[in-house]
Amino acid sequence: MARAASAKTQTRIQKEKSELILSAALEVFAAYGFRGTTIDQIAAEAGLSKPNLLYYFDSKDAIHEQLLEDLLDTWLDPLRSLDAEGDPVDEITSYVIRKLEMARDFPRESRLFANEILQGAPRIMDQIAGPLKDLVDEKAAIITGWADAGRIAPVDPYHLIFSIWATTQHYADFDIQVAVVLGERADQRFDDAAAYLTNLFTKLLRPSEG
Amino acid sequence: MARAASAKTQTRIQKEKSELILSAALEVFAAYGFRGTTIDQIAAEAGLSKPNLLYYFDSKDAIHEQLLEDLLDTWLDPLRSLDAEGDPVDEITSYVIRKLEMARDFPRESRLFANEILQGAPRIMDQIAGPLKDLVDEKAAIITGWADAGRIAPVDPYHLIFSIWATTQHYADFDIQVAVVLGERADQRFDDAAAYLTNLFTKLLRPSEG
Amino acid sequence: MARAASAKTQTRIQKEKSELILSAALEVFAAYGFRGTTIDQIAAEAGLSKPNLLYYFDSKDAIHEQLLEDLLDTWLDPLRSLDAEGDPVDEITSYVIRKLEMARDFPRESRLFANEILQGAPRIMDQIAGPLKDLVDEKAAIITGWADAGRIAPVDPYHLIFSIWATTQHYADFDIQVAVVLGERADQRFDDAAAYLTNLFTKLLRPSEG
Amino acid sequence: MARAASAKTQTRIQKEKSELILSAALEVFAAYGFRGTTIDQIAAEAGLSKPNLLYYFDSKDAIHEQLLEDLLDTWLDPLRSLDAEGDPVDEITSYVIRKLEMARDFPRESRLFANEILQGAPRIMDQIAGPLKDLVDEKAAIITGWADAGRIAPVDPYHLIFSIWATTQHYADFDIQVAVVLGERADQRFDDAAAYLTNLFTKLLRPSEG
DNA sequence: AATGAATGAGTTTTCATTCAT
DNA sequence: AATGAATGAAAACTCATTCAT
Numbered sequence: 001m002a003r004a005a006s007a008k009t010q011t012r013i014q015k016e017k018s019e020l021i022l023s024a025a026l027e028v029f030a031a032y033g034f035r036g037t038t039i040d041q042i043a044a045e046a047g048l049s050k051p052n053l054l055y056y057f058d059s060k061d062a063i064h065e066q067l068l069e070d071l072l073d074t075w076l077d078p079l080r081s082l083d084a085e086g087d088p089v090d091e092i093t094s095y096v097i098r099k100l101e102m103a104r105d106f107p108r109e110s111r112l113f114a115n116e117i118l119q120g121a122p123r124i125m126d127q128i129a130g131p132l133k134d135l136v137d138e139k140a141a142i143i144t145g146w147a148d149a150g151r152i153a154p155v156d157p158y159h160l161i162f163s164i165w166a167t168t169q170h171y172a173d174f175d176i177q178v179a180v181v182l183g184e185r186a187d188q189r190f191d192d193a194a195a196y197l198t199n200l201f202t203k204l205l206r207p208s209e210g
Numbered sequence: 211m212a213r214a215a216s217a218k219t220q221t222r223i224q225k226e227k228s229e230l231i232l233s234a235a236l237e238v239f240a241a242y243g244f245r246g247t248t249i250d251q252i253a254a255e256a257g258l259s260k261p262n263l264l265y266y267f268d269s270k271d272a273i274h275e276q277l278l279e280d281l282l283d284t285w286l287d288p289l290r291s292l293d294a295e296g297d298p299v300d301e302i303t304s305y306v307i308r309k310l311e312m313a314r315d316f317p318r319e320s321r322l323f324a325n326e327i328l329q330g331a332p333r334i335m336d337q338i339a340g341p342l343k344d345l346v347d348e349k350a351a352i353i354t355g356w357a358d359a360g361r362i363a364p365v366d367p368y369h370l371i372f373s374i375w376a377t378t379q380h381y382a383d384f385d386i387q388v389a390v391v392l393g394e395r396a397d398q399r400f401d402d403a404a405a406y407l408t409n410l411f412t413k414l415l416r417p418s419e420g
Numbered sequence: 421m422a423r424a425a426s427a428k429t430q431t432r433i434q435k436e437k438s439e440l441i442l443s444a445a446l447e448v449f450a451a452y453g454f455r456g457t458t459i460d461q462i463a464a465e466a467g468l469s470k471p472n473l474l475y476y477f478d479s480k481d482a483i484h485e486q487l488l489e490d491l492l493d494t495w496l497d498p499l500r501s502l503d504a505e506g507d508p509v510d511e512i513t514s515y516v517i518r519k520l521e522m523a524r525d526f527p528r529e530s531r532l533f534a535n536e537i538l539q540g541a542p543r544i545m546d547q548i549a550g551p552l553k554d555l556v557d558e559k560a561a562i563i564t565g566w567a568d569a570g571r572i573a574p575v576d577p578y579h580l581i582f583s584i585w586a587t588t589q590h591y592a593d594f595d596i597q598v599a600v601v602l603g604e605r606a607d608q609r610f611d612d613a614a615a616y617l618t619n620l621f622t623k624l625l626r627p628s629e630g
Numbered sequence: 631m632a633r634a635a636s637a638k639t640q641t642r643i644q645k646e647k648s649e650l651i652l653s654a655a656l657e658v659f660a661a662y663g664f665r666g667t668t669i670d671q672i673a674a675e676a677g678l679s680k681p682n683l684l685y686y687f688d689s690k691d692a693i694h695e696q697l698l699e700d701l702l703d704t705w706l707d708p709l710r711s712l713d714a715e716g717d718p719v720d721e722i723t724s725y726v727i728r729k730l731e732m733a734r735d736f737p738r739e740s741r742l743f744a745n746e747i748l749q750g751a752p753r754i755m756d757q758i759a760g761p762l763k764d765l766v767d768e769k770a771a772i773i774t775g776w777a778d779a780g781r782i783a784p785v786d787p788y789h790l791i792f793s794i795w796a797t798t799q800h801y802a803d804f805d806i807q808v809a810v811v812l813g814e815r816a817d818q819r820f821d822d823a824a825a826y827l828t829n830l831f832t833k834l835l836r837p838s839e840g
Numbered sequence: 841a842a843t844g845a846a847t848g849a850g851t852t853t854t855c856a857t858t859c860a861t
Numbered sequence: 862a863a864t865g866a867a868t869g870a871a872a873a874c875t876c877a878t879t880c881a882t
């Protein structure tokens with residue numbers, strides 16, 4: 001009864017199909033949430049039959065779980081890179097830009113995450129309360145250190161991080177609204193956002209002179 | 211076939227039950243989206259039997275529609291108040307605070323909206339492309355006017371508005387994450403956020419001296 | 421718990437309402453059958469609320485039963501009048517005309533009966549196998565008597581009666597089809613049918629000369 | 631979402647099951663009408679589970695529609711064969727016999743049709759007002775032609791056709807009543823009816839001599 | 841008499857999952 | 862690997878009937 005997805009040795013085809021399914025599932029779960037998504041939708045998106053899809057994954061739940069498992073890791077990557085040794089403002093604006101690029105390049109992941117949180121994070125609470133909180137605490141300490149050293153203006157590091165998350169992920173999660181409101185200017189939305197946000201956080205953090 | 215909810219003259223009970231149902235539905239739809247929500251969940255949340263709930267509303271769809279209809283109006287209220295005649299920085303930071311208060315006092319409405327947008331706004335696209343965009347355009351023009359007059363620093367008004375939406379709504383939509391990350395400091399999250407965001411946007415907008 | 425309909429002494433209003441309900445129910449049952457009919461439909465047709473309707477009749481079943489009880493009696497009236505002492509051809513053609521008038525004046529009763537029979541007569545089998553069959557046997561004997569006496573052409577009396585039922589009730593049961601097929605001539609359909617059927621059965625029954 | 635029944639290429643099983651379902655549905659719809667029929671009844675009659683039945687047809691409605699679609703065509707076949715070039719009385723009595731055979735061999739189709747008409751033909755009005763009326767008009771003209779040429783007695787062709795429909799379909803639609811009334815003679819009912827009806831219409835149509 | 845409110849028992853689907861091939 | 866077929870469980874309603882007023 002060993003299912004392909006759980007076998008240690010996957011053939012190339014198995015790997016390809018699994019990824020095809022995960023990609024399709026990401027698309028649908030991101031929009032409709034777990035309960036709002038049907039296997040039929042995923043199968044249609046992947047161009048597979050429903051039983052065939054279930055040949056690769058044991059259940060709808062298994063697909064979702066796999067997606068979430070992969071998610072947090074990549075999701076936190078940009079924050080991990082924030083380097084205590086670098087220039088504080090540079091580090092933070094670089095982080096903003098990396099997050100914005102993720103919103104641009106992986107909007108579905110962003111929406112999947114948003115969907116989970118909206119539901120009260122029933123399936124990723126452990127990761128939120130564990131690795132994510134730990135990482136934030138660590139980086140918040142670095143930021144506090146910079147502020148204490150006068151290298152950036154005093155700032156609440158947690159709310160700073162929240163505002164970076166919020167402003168960047170907004171371009172993924174609320175993309176449809178952003179696009180409609182911007183109208184013709186929508187094509188440049190990520191460039192404009194990059195400039196705007198760089199300015200926003202630079203002004204916030206630049207230590208007051210004198 | 212006139213259902214209670216659609217009748218012009220509602221009895222006291224009808225009004226109470228309708229509101230009870232809408233409130234329960236808001237709770238559930240906000241978390242699970244339209245498809246992910248079951249009438250059973252709403253009925254349980256409202257403490258009613260399923261058929262009794264359907265005595266007041268024709269269908270699951272009708273409840274959802276009613277909620278969305280009521281939503282946008284209250285949702286845009288804070289932005290409507292932005293006054294061209296007031297002090298620019300005050301106007302904008304006041305707007306931020308009002309939005310933040312809404313995130314605190316009406317988090318379910320915020321999440322319902324977020325959920326709709328995540329799904330591609332299938333049911334509120336008209337309102338996004340119509341009234342919402344019109345209002346944003348109008349207020350963006352005001353902000354541009356202020357910048358042109360040198361009363362605030364030059365800024366992209368659209369991305370400014372996006373960032374206000376994003377940062378304030380974050381405290382409703384991602385509340386669970388915010389609370390977990392903040393740990394003990396979670397009680398003061400709205401006060402801290404108010405201070406942080408006021409500072410953030412004040413620094414952004416304050417016209418450079420000289 | 422004495423219901424109005426079952427009480428011995430009915431007020432005038434009770435009688436009126438009961439008849440109103442029966443008439444409305446006849447309309448609906450005739451078209452959709454017992455299971456296909458909802459109390460809501462009957463109540464709407466009668467202009468009453470559903471609970472009010474059920475104040476007068478204990479149940480949907482009770483209304484239907486009442487209708488069927490009244491039905492057979494009036495339904496067989498024309499056949500009862502067939503008089504062994506009269507002129508044979510006159511008696512039969514008169515019967516045809518009376519049946520045709522009933523199809524014209526009481527089409528709903530005809531359709532209700534048809535509906536019951538189509539379903540296999542679950543509720544009126546007793547009456548079919550009892551009073552109806554008895555009456556038909558009796559009248560068939562009369563017709564056979566006439567034929568034996570050479571007063572009408574030899575004919576199978578049962579199939580004669582079936583054909584009279586069929587041809588006359590057709591103008592009630594299949595009225596919509598008759599009307600559409602006849603187009604403009606539909607207004608005169610009962611007059612034309614009377615002439616046609618009189619001719620049909622007269623030719624059938626007129627004893628061959630010589 | 632392509633259902634088996636709508637696919638161009640059907641497997642053997644699909645064809646068999648579809649026909650099984652249609653046959654079961656015909657049985658039940660014919661007796662109880664659309665609303666009065668439950669999918670459970672059809673499934674039980676077909677010996678399938680309800681979801682399995684719905685695997686082959688999208689909905690109760692789809693089954694019904696399919697049945698009606700197939701119905702009119704075969705239903706009108708006998709009338710189509712009425713040949714202007716043949717002997718008038720032969721043509722018409724042959725038509726009567728063919729219709730009677732259909733009543734004997736396809737009683738469920740007859741009852742389904744009757745049920746639809748009783749309800750006011752909501753789903754087949756188009757076919758009644760279109761193809762059926764056209765065909766009747768065409769054949770009525772032929773009959774009128776025969777009468778004008780003195781080859782049959784003068785007769786209203788529309789009411790002639792109605793009476794043929796009525797008398798023959800009666801043996802399907804009112805079969806239970808016919809059987810009960812005839813008692814022991816019921817086995818020969820179709821033979822007796824054939825003789826009776828042939829005589830009936832022959833006498834009607836035979837041109838008067840001299 | 842009349843009606844708004846409520847509900848248990850259906851009825852029509854939908855859907856995740858299993859089975860057979 | 863892949864798919865047609867099948868199903869139990871659930872979900873969205875529907876409806877006859879009851880209850881309280």
